[in-house]
Amino acid sequence: xxxxxxxxxxxxxxxxxxxxxxxxxxxxxxxxxxxxxxxxxxxxxxxxxxxxxxxxxxxxxxxxxxxxxxxxxxxxxxxxxxxxxxxxxxxxxxxxxxxxxxxxxxxxxxxxxxxxxxxxxxxxxxxxxxxxxxxxxxxxxxxxxxxxxxxxxxxxxxxxxxxxxxxxxxxxxxxxxxxxxxxxxxxxxxxxxxxxxxxxxxxxxxxxxxxxxxxxxxxxxxxxxxxxxxxxxxxxxxxxxxxxxxxxxxxxxxxxxxxxxxxxxxxxxxxxxxxxxxxxxxxxxxxxxxxxxxxxxxxxxxxxxxxxxxxxxxxxxxxxxxxxxx
Numbered sequence: 001x002x003x004x005x006x007x008x009x010x011x012x013x014x015x016x017x018x019x020x021x022x023x024x025x026x027x028x029x030x031x032x033x034x035x036x037x038x039x040x041x042x043x044x045x046x047x048x049x050x051x052x053x054x055x056x057x058x059x060x061x062x063x064x065x066x067x068x069x070x071x072x073x074x075x076x077x078x079x080x081x082x083x084x085x086x087x088x089x090x091x092x093x094x095x096x097x098x099x100x101x102x103x104x105x106x107x108x109x110x111x112x113x114x115x116x117x118x119x120x121x122x123x124x125x126x127x128x129x130x131x132x133x134x135x136x137x138x139x140x141x142x143x144x145x146x147x148x149x150x151x152x153x154x155x156x157x158x159x160x161x162x163x164x165x166x167x168x169x170x171x172x173x174x175x176x177x178x179x180x181x182x183x184x185x186x187x188x189x190x191x192x193x194x195x196x197x198x199x200x201x202x203x204x205x206x207x208x209x210x211x212x213x214x215x216x217x218x219x220x221x222x223x224x225x226x227x228x229x230x231x232x233x234x235x236x237x238x239x240x241x242x243x244x245x246x247x248x249x250x251x252x253x254x255x256x257x258x259x260x261x262x263x264x265x266x267x268x269x270x271x272x273x274x275x276x277x278x279x280x281x282x283x284x285x286x287x288x289x290x291x292x293x294x295x296x297x298x299x300x301x302x303x304x305x306x307x308x309x310x311x312x313x314x315x316x317x318x319x320x321x322x323x324x325x326x
Contacts, residue, residue: 002049005042005082006057006238006249009067013059015090017115018178019140019171022059027252033241035067039074041243045261046080055086057249062093067241069101072108084109088136091119094126103131111136111167114152124156134165140181141171145194146212153208166208167215170310172250174300182303188310195317202324213321220293220318230295232276237261247276251300274299284308290315 008029011022054075056068072085084107091112102108110133119127127133135156137149149166157163173182183191201209227233231248238249243262246252279285280296288294294311301307 001235002046002237003051003235004053004055004237005046005051006055006236006246007068007071008057008238008240008246008249008252009059009061009064009071011059011252012063013090014063014093015060015115019138019181021172021174021176021250023174023176023251023253027240028242028244028254028257029240029252031242035070035241036074038241038243039071039078041262042239043075043078043080051080051082053084053086054080054082055088055249057088060093061087061089062095062098065095065098072105076105082107086111088113090115091123091127094123096126099126099129103129106132108132109134113138117148117152124159128156128160128162128164134167136167136169139168139170139183139191141183141187142181144183144187144190146198149212150208153211163207163211165215166212167219168212169219172298172301173303173307174251174298175302176251179302183306183310185306185309188306188313192310192313192317195314196320199317199320199324202321210324213324217318217321217325220314223295224292226295228295229276229280229299230297232299248300279304288312293318 010030011027012030013020056071058064061068068087085105086109087102088111102110110130112127112133112135114135114137127135135152137143137146137152139146146168149168153163153166171177171181171183198209198212202213223230227235231250238246239261240246240252243260244257245259245261246256247258248256276299277296278299279301280291280299282296285291285296288308288311290311293315294307297304297307297311
């Protein structure tokens with residue numbers, strides 16, 4: 001039974017990040033579609049399901065905001081009222097209209113990807129007008145610590161009178177990501193040594209360090225609660241506005257299409273080059289103490305050995321973090 005839905009709106013973006021996971025700018029998801037008609041068909045497909053979360057994905061969702069707004073309002077009008085509707089944006093194209101709509105609908109949670117900053121004052125002001133948002137940063141080859149997140153936490157807290165929720169995520173080294181961003185074993189060692197420092201700071205009472213440890217544990221526990229591989233499981237539906245379903249919401253390529261919720265035979269020939277369970281079902285993963293926390297990692301990863309090394313080191317550090325909150 002579907003509980004979580006990823007709606008893949010299109011692949012257009014107003015930024016060109018080297019670590020972007022999308023492998024193809026021309027995707028079936030980019031073909032013209034009627035969001036209202038799709039919403040009606042989706043509701044029929046989801047009949048009997050209790051949808052807890054819907055995530056709206058670009059490219060950059062703000063380039064598709066009117067489409068997303070039509071989807072969201074139609075789904076709610078038809079009785080699909082998830083606990084959370086997540087929109088992940090780079091924050092550069094937020095508008096007063098988006099902020100007003102998001103604040104009027106408490107299920108909407110905005111994740112702002114920091115992407116090395118360089119926001120204007122006007123953009124930051126709009127972000128902080130949102131009632132519910134977080135700022136997300138990425139750990140990769142060129143960013144092997146979280147000091148920038150700490151600086152951001154305190155600087156924005158002082159400026160706006162409230163501290164932002166700052167989240168940290170780890171790079172997925174798929175074919176869309178430039179190889180120079182891939183993490184090495186040395187990068188992992190540097191980051192984990194840094195994390196030991198953050199844990200000690202949390203033990204001494206640093207507010208950001210405590211928050212950051214809590215956030216990392218929250219993400220770990222969310223992954224622990226899943227069944228099956230990291231981003232591919234029966235309760236999760238990743239679908240574009242034509243009904244095409246995808247093995248992973250980070251890859252809109254036609255070769256990643258697994259079927260269509262509206263058609264028995266899809267017009268696009270899917271190419272099953274990679275099994276979503278390629279690592280999860282392996283003997284190595286099945287015997288690993290960290291499997292419950294990493295779920296076999298990203299099945300499209302080109303650095304699986306590094307990912308495993310990282311997962312095992314984090315596993316032990318998370319155990320240390322847990323003691324902070326007992």
